Amino acid sequence: MVGDLHVRKDKFVIEGGHKLRGELEIWGSKNASLPIMAASVLNSGDLILDNVPPVKDNITMAEILKVLGMEVEFLEGDKVHIKGEPKGYRAPYELVSKMRASFELMGPLLARFGEAEIPYPGGCRIGLRPVDLHIKGFESLGAEVTVEKGYVCARAKKGLKGTKIHLDKPSVGATRNIMMAAIMAEGETVIENAACEPEVVDLGNFLKMMGAEIEGLGTSTIYIKGKKDLKPVDYYKVIPDRIAAGTFIIAGVMLGKDLIIKNVEPEHLQSLFIKLKEAGVESFQIKDKEVRIKAAKNWKGIEVTTMPYPGFPTDLQPQMMVFLSLAQGSSLIVETVFENRFLHVGELLRLGAKISIDGRTALIQGVEKLKGAPVEVTDLRAGAALVLAGLVAEGTTEVLDVGEHIDRGYVALEDKLSNLGAKIKRVYYEEAN
Ligand SMILES: CC(=O)N[C@H]1[C@@H](OP(=O)(O)OP(=O)(O)OC[C@H]2O[C@@H](n3ccc(=O)[nH]c3=O)[C@H](O)[C@@H]2O)O[C@H](CO)[C@@H](O)[C@@H]1O
Numbered sequence: 360m361v362g363d364l365h366v367r368k369d370k371f372v373i374e375g376g377h378k379l380r381g382e383l384e385i386w387g388s389k390n391a392s393l394p395i396m397a398a399s400v401l402n403s404g405d406l407i408l409d410n411v412p413p414v415k416d417n418i419t420m421a422e423i424l425k426v427l428g429m430e431v432e433f434l435e436g437d438k439v440h441i442k443g444e445p446k447g448y449r450a451p452y453e454l455v456s457k458m459r460a461s462f463e464l465m466g467p468l469l470a471r472f473g474e475a476e477i478p479y480p481g482g483c484r485i486g487l488r489p490v491d492l493h494i495k496g497f498e499s500l501g502a503e504v505t506v507e508k509g510y511v512c513a514r515a516k517k518g519l520k521g522t523k524i525h526l527d528k529p530s531v532g533a534t535r536n537i538m539m540a541a542i543m544a545e546g547e548t549v550i551e552n553a554a555c556e557p558e559v560v561d562l563g564n565f566l567k568m569m570g571a572e573i574e575g576l577g578t579s580t581i582y583i584k585g586k587k588d589l590k591p592v593d594y595y596k597v598i599p600d601r602i603a604a605g606t607f608i609i610a611g612v613m614l615g616k617d618l619i620i621k622n623v624e625p626e627h628l629q630s631l632f633i634k635l636k637e638a639g640v641e642s643f644q645i646k647d648k649e650v651r652i653k654a655a656k657n658w659k660g661i662e663v664t665t666m667p668y669p670g671f672p673t674d675l676q677p678q679m680m681v682f683l684s685l686a687q688g689s690s691l692i693v694e695t696v697f698e699n700r701f702l703h704v705g706e707l708l709r710l711g712a713k714i715s716i717d718g719r720t721a722l723i724q725g726v727e728k729l730k731g732a733p734v735e736v737t738d739l740r741a742g743a744a745l746v747l748a749g750l751v752a753e754g755t756t757e758v759l760d761v762g763e764h765i766d767r768g769y770v771a772l773e774d775k776l777s778n779l780g781a782k783i784k785r786v787y788y789e790e791a792n
């Protein structure tokens with residue numbers, strides 16, 4: 360019975376060991392869709408964003424835009440229709456606390472209204488994840504920033520002024536937020552030590568379509584010439600999700616049998632391909648936007664260090680750890696981006712993996728097989744990794760609490776995997792609150 364003391368959750372029940380075959384089309388990037396949806400508060404008119412999957416985070420962003428006064432509707436075929444203009448500049452805590460990228464409304468709202476009030480954001484609890492670099496950037500542009508009852512409030516009544524900003528770290532979110540604030544500022548802004556991630560470039564390309572003057576996208580120095588007047592954009596197509604693609608590619612090298620992953624941007628996944636080859640995996644071919652994969656027979660342990668792009672993505676680290684758990688010999692994974700992104704390790708141990716942690720380094724001793732067990736999801740990519748582990752493990756694995764995390768970034772993952780031959784189903788359960 361669902362009463363006050365119980366919450367309804369969902370889990371995946373996976374029978375491991377089944378091969379993956381057939382075709383899968385990768386959807387649009389969540390981490391590019393989110394800031395582009397945020398940037399739509401700067402657009403006037405009718406916008407169709409294409410390749411925007413209805414993952415939970417995108418739905419949350421749509422809800423926030425609606426609270427701000429815009430009309431947002433998800434259409435068939437991963438399109439979202441955004442109309443109208445924002446009437447307010449304060450985003451509600453209940454929605455912002457669900458994900459990280461909601462804080463990226465601050466830059467465009469500040470540019471548009473000279474004012475923005477956004478609570479500290481949520482998102483995966485993989486580290487402290489402060490927003491100090493975002494705030495320093497807004498302050499450098501001339502905004503006065505205060506924190507009031509958990510809301511970060513930025514004010515620049517006289518408008519923002521372009522300046523040189525050097526980021527202490529190449530933060531993806533801070534680069535995007537500052538870029539959005541700066542496109543309407545007076546004069547030139549230079550962002551040094553900027554993030555080079557494809558999702559930053561995609562947002563920049565969208566802003567350029569609006570008439571923003573931006574140079575240096577994809578490099579560590581971004582130049583922005585502020586402009587008062589932007590022009591409406593009516594259509595933009597978001598890049599494919601490289602992390603979703605990487606997740607399926609890692610599944611494929613463990614379990615593929617003529618698996619074809621489509622709508623992949625190979626350039627965005629070079630660091631993964633290089634590491635798979637270093638481990639001795641040659642059973643995949645890349646042609647244009649397609650990757651054809653067969654399971655590798657065996658592979659050897661390697662060292663992987665997560666780094667900002669074009670380094671190995673932290674968002675594929677948990678999935679890679681599953682692959683390396685089954686390697687011959689030992690592997691090292693060094694997580695340099697987030698200080699607490701080994702939450703999946705405890706769960707992988709339940710499945711028989713041999714992993715120890717020393718600070719930001721995980722030492723993985725390859726085992727012959729993983730064995731099914733109940734495991735709990737702690738964050739989005741940890742969840743993806745546990746699903747991969749369940750697919751490859753002997754016996755049945757129950758991956759608990761998938762709705763809270765996995766659905767944030769993967770739409771109906773169980774259906775996509777079932778279509779490829781996996782035995783996986785979603786089951787609802789109740790948990791004491
Ligand atoms: C919605 C979205 O696109 N999320 C991605 C984005 O997150 P997000 O934009 O939050 O990641 P950042 O690049 O900002 O974070 C990188 C590091 O910088 C630190 N930091 C960041 C901002 C700040 O003001 N101060 C600070 O110290 C963070 O704690 C972290 O240790 O990039 C991450 C790194 O590729 C990915 O894992 C996330 O999937």
Ligand SMILES: C=C(OP(=O)(O)O)C(=O)O
Nearest residue numbers: 459460482483674739740
């Ligand atoms: C960490 C992630 O998301 P977020 O930044 O929204 O928490 C992710 O997409 O893996």
